[in-house]
Amino acid sequence: xxxxxxxxxxxxxxxxxxxxxxxxxxxxxxxxxxxxxxxxxxxxxxxxxxxxxxxxxxxxxxxxxxxxxxxxxxxxxxxxxxxxxxxxxxxxxxxxxxxxxxxxxxxxxxxxxxxxxxxxxxxxxxxxxxxxxxxxxxxxxxxxxxxxxxxxxxxxxxxxxxxxxxxxxxxxxxxxxxxxxxxxxxxxxxxxxxxxxxxxxxxxxxxxxxxxxxxxxxxxxxxxxxxxxxxxxxxxxxxxxxxxxxxxxxxxxxxxxxxxxxxxxxxxxxxxxxxxxxxxxxxxxxxxxxxxx
Amino acid sequence: xxxxxxxxxxxxxxxxxxxxxxxxxxxxxxxxxxxxxxxxxxxxxxxxxxxxxxxxxxxxxxxxxxxxxxxxxxxxxxxxxxxxxxxxxxxxxxxxxxxxxxxxxxxxxxxxxxxxxxxxxxxxxxxxxxxxxxxxxxxxxxxxxxxxxxxxxxxxxxxxxxxxxxxxxxxxxxxxxxxxxxxxxxxxxxxxxxxxxxxxxxxxxxxxxxxxxxxxxxxxxxxxxxxxxxxxxxxxxxxxxxxxxxxxxxxxxxxxxxxxxxxxxxxxxxxxxxxxxxxxxxxxxxxxxxxxxxxx
Numbered sequence: 001x002x003x004x005x006x007x008x009x010x011x012x013x014x015x016x017x018x019x020x021x022x023x024x025x026x027x028x029x030x031x032x033x034x035x036x037x038x039x040x041x042x043x044x045x046x047x048x049x050x051x052x053x054x055x056x057x058x059x060x061x062x063x064x065x066x067x068x069x070x071x072x073x074x075x076x077x078x079x080x081x082x083x084x085x086x087x088x089x090x091x092x093x094x095x096x097x098x099x100x101x102x103x104x105x106x107x108x109x110x111x112x113x114x115x116x117x118x119x120x121x122x123x124x125x126x127x128x129x130x131x132x133x134x135x136x137x138x139x140x141x142x143x144x145x146x147x148x149x150x151x152x153x154x155x156x157x158x159x160x161x162x163x164x165x166x167x168x169x170x171x172x173x174x175x176x177x178x179x180x181x182x183x184x185x186x187x188x189x190x191x192x193x194x195x196x197x198x199x200x201x202x203x204x205x206x207x208x209x210x211x212x213x214x215x216x217x218x219x220x221x222x223x224x225x226x227x228x229x230x231x232x233x234x235x236x237x238x239x240x241x242x243x244x245x246x247x248x249x250x251x252x253x254x255x256x257x258x259x260x261x262x263x264x265x266x267x268x269x270x271x272x273x274x275x276x277x278x279x280x281x282x283x284x285x286x287x288x289x290x291x292x293x
Numbered sequence: 294x295x296x297x298x299x300x301x302x303x304x305x306x307x308x309x310x311x312x313x314x315x316x317x318x319x320x321x322x323x324x325x326x327x328x329x330x331x332x333x334x335x336x337x338x339x340x341x342x343x344x345x346x347x348x349x350x351x352x353x354x355x356x357x358x359x360x361x362x363x364x365x366x367x368x369x370x371x372x373x374x375x376x377x378x379x380x381x382x383x384x385x386x387x388x389x390x391x392x393x394x395x396x397x398x399x400x401x402x403x404x405x406x407x408x409x410x411x412x413x414x415x416x417x418x419x420x421x422x423x424x425x426x427x428x429x430x431x432x433x434x435x436x437x438x439x440x441x442x443x444x445x446x447x448x449x450x451x452x453x454x455x456x457x458x459x460x461x462x463x464x465x466x467x468x469x470x471x472x473x474x475x476x477x478x479x480x481x482x483x484x485x486x487x488x489x490x491x492x493x494x495x496x497x498x499x500x501x502x503x504x505x506x507x508x509x510x511x512x513x514x515x516x517x518x519x520x521x522x523x524x525x526x527x528x529x530x531x532x533x534x535x536x537x538x539x540x541x542x543x544x545x546x547x548x549x550x551x552x553x554x555x556x557x558x559x560x561x562x563x564x565x566x567x568x569x570x571x572x573x574x575x576x577x578x579x580x581x582x583x584x585x586x587x588x589x
Contacts, residue, residue: 035379086552095325096555098382099508102501103547110541225386225497232383267394270387277384278372 005138007258008251013144015250016151017213020206021227022234022242023158024199030175030237031195034094035228037101038079039203040221041108046072046204047211047220048112054124061126065208069201076200077193079104085189105221112218120215127212147209154205155243158198162239167194175237226253229269233276235286244284248272299418300486301530306421307482308506308522313432314475315503316510316518321436322468323448324374325382327500328389329476332362334396334495336477337484341409342402344485351415355424355481362477363470365392370469374462377451389500396492408491409484416485424482428475432515435471444468445513476503509550510557517559524558 021043028036050061050068057063083100112118128142162168170191173181182188203224210223230249234241249269256268276284311333318324336358343354373384397406435441446454447461447468455461484490502525510521528546532539550557562568 029379035382083548083552087555091555093555095508095512096551098325098379099505100548100551102505103544103551106501106540106544107548110538110544114537114541222497225390228383229387232380236379263394263398267391267398270391270394273387274373274384277376277380281376281380283380 002138003258006140007254009138009140009148010144010258011251011254012247013148013250014213014254015230015247016148016155017206017209018227018230018250019243019246020151020154020202020209021224022231022246023155023239024202025224025227026231026234026237026239026242027171027195028199029231030239031171031178031192032084032088032094032097033237034097034101036199037098037224038083038104038108039101039199039227040224041079041105042072042076042200042203043207043210043224044108044112044216044218044221045075046200046207047216048116049204050208051121051123051211051216054126059124059126064126065205068208069204072204072207073197073200076196076203079108080192080196085192109218109221116218118218120217121211122215123208123212129212143212147213150205150209154202158202158239161198167191171195226269229273232283233273235283238283238285241283241285301526303416303418303421303486304530305523305526306425307416307479307486308526309425309519310428310482311476311479311503312506312510312518312522313429313515314472314479316507316515317432317436317444317475318468318472319504319507320512320514320518321441321448322444322465323451324465324469325378325504326385326469326472327382327497327504328385328387328392329472329503330495330497330499331389331392332366332473332476333480333483333499333503334392334490334492335362335365335473336480337490337495338396338403338409338480339477340481341412341484341490344413344415345409345411351413351485355478355485358481358484359474359477362480363474366473367466367470370466374465374469386497386500389495390497393492393495403492406492408489410489412484412488412490414485414488416482421482421486424478428478429515429519432475436515440464440467448513505547508557509547511559511561512557513561514557514559514563516564517557517562520558520564 021039024042025036025039028039046068049071050064053064053067054061083104084097087096087100127146130142131139132142132145133139162172170181170186171194173184174186174188174191178188181191206227207220210220214220214223226249227246230245231242232245233248234243234245249272252268252272253265256265260268280286311329315326315329318326318329339358339361340351340354343349343357344351369388373381373388376384396403399405403409436444443454443459443464446457446459447464451461480495506521506525507518508521509524510517510519525543529539529543532542559568
């Protein structure tokens with residue numbers, strides 16, 4: 001019983017980190033309708049900025065975290081301006097954006113391989129990882145509780161941003177129809193920049209937590225595949241769906257690792273993806289799109 | 294001819310066969326896939342296990358590699374090809390990675406992640422070239438046939454094609470099966486060329502590369518896919534001395550081609566007298582752009 005509760009807490013904690021990444025990815029998808037494979041790169045950038053600012057400016061995780069978030073957000077905007085903007089202005093075939101984003105993800109990964117090397121780095125112990133007793137029910141690490149709490153905090157912040165602010169309204173409008181919202185007077189380019197900034201920022205938070213969990217290395221961005229899977233399970237472009245999918249995925253992964261075998265966890269993840277899509281082809285909470293002739 | 298150059302040419306033929314398969318699916322049928330390295334892995338392991346463990350001659354082993362990849366693709370395709378667009382793309386990542394993970398964890402049969410050593414070096418230049426020529430001719434006739442037109446109809450307008458009475462779901466599955474056959478054969482040849490295979494060779498990066506060369510060459514152009522393969526294979530080989538920067542350049546080339554010439558090197562044209570004439574005669578060329586893919 002103890003292990004079960006412990007694994008559930010671990011699963012929720014991992015799932016909430018996936019949620020931070022999946023929500024950003026889904027947000028970009030809801031506006032531009034393509035899978036941004038460079039999203040994993042934003043996460044790695046956040047992780048490395050945090051690592052180096054921690055080393056350079058004393059061990060203040062809040063300041064480093066903030067810099068990492070802003071840095072990753074700015075890089076996300078730059079990536080959009082450099083690689084995606086010229087393509088989306090010329091054509092509306094989203095496939096080209098997808099291939100460009102894969103190229104971008106390879107570029108970002110290998111910039112780190114070339115400059116700082118591919119070795120695994122551990123973040124200095126700024127985030128507590130000591131075991132804590134969870135209401136006498138189970139023992140878990142403080143890190144899991146903290147990452148769960150932070151994820152909830154940021155997701156709530158995103159929800160408030162999207163529902164209470166003027167730009168949030170514009171983003172929600174654009175997710176229905178980007179062109180029409182442009183015609184209604186929304187500055188589409190600025191809107192897309194804001195969306196990428198938010199996506200990069202959330203990815204950096206996820207990146208910091210993942211680099212504490214798995215150490216930091218240039219290929220860490222591959223973990224975003226799981227966040228993509230989570231977003232697809234929940235329904236592409238749906239933010240509640242992305243959160244739901246991530247939590248399901250995190251739980252499934254940790255319960256498989258805890259009770260069956262650690263090697264099976266990725267297989268379970270992909271199996272769940274296929275089964276969910278067979279049952280509901282547009283994800284759990286996705287819009288049922290009907291094709292126009 | 295030195296062994297190194299010969300090796301590169303064999304590699305070109307093998308990658309070309311795989312690229313033709315992906316070209317059929319992505320370029321001509323408009324199904325975007327990111328998991329075809331998995332089918333190469335199936336072909337490679339089938340051929341390796343058949344020749345090493347059961348001592349079967351390499352020729353039936355290569356064909357069996359292709360056929361088993363085809364059968365598995367058919368079984369996977371019937372349920373999953375109902376998914377459209379990015380949903381299938383993400384699902385195909387999952388399928389490809391699942392194949393790799395199964396090969397990695399099925400220790401008793403595939404020897405797991407450490408790889409499968411000791412395969413006969415049966416892929417020499419004549420074998421690779423013969424396979425390449427035969428499969429290229431077959432593919433050429435396939436896309437010129439009624440089937441080819443049906444595939445293109447599925448790509449260009451899925452709904453209209455089904456309204457015209459094409460069983461689009463069946464054509465998509467057929468296209469996937471044939472493309473998996475090509476990738477399976479390419480994988481089997483790869484096993485005979487390298488004499489050592491490892492599940493990690495057939496990971497997501499390999500799948501991405503397969504799709505990337507097809508997009509480079511031009512969606513809906515068979516000769517374009519082959520040119521794309523040649524360019525990417527040569528770029529990765531030529532930059533081997535500065536291997537550190539190799540992947541960086543590869544990624545940058547990918548972005549730059551998409552930004553500068555998104556329709557790929559050849560667009561939808563085939564390399565032939567007509568294309569060469571149209572190069573000199575630019576005014577007559579109809580401004581067609583590749584609009585395939587995406588699947589929506």
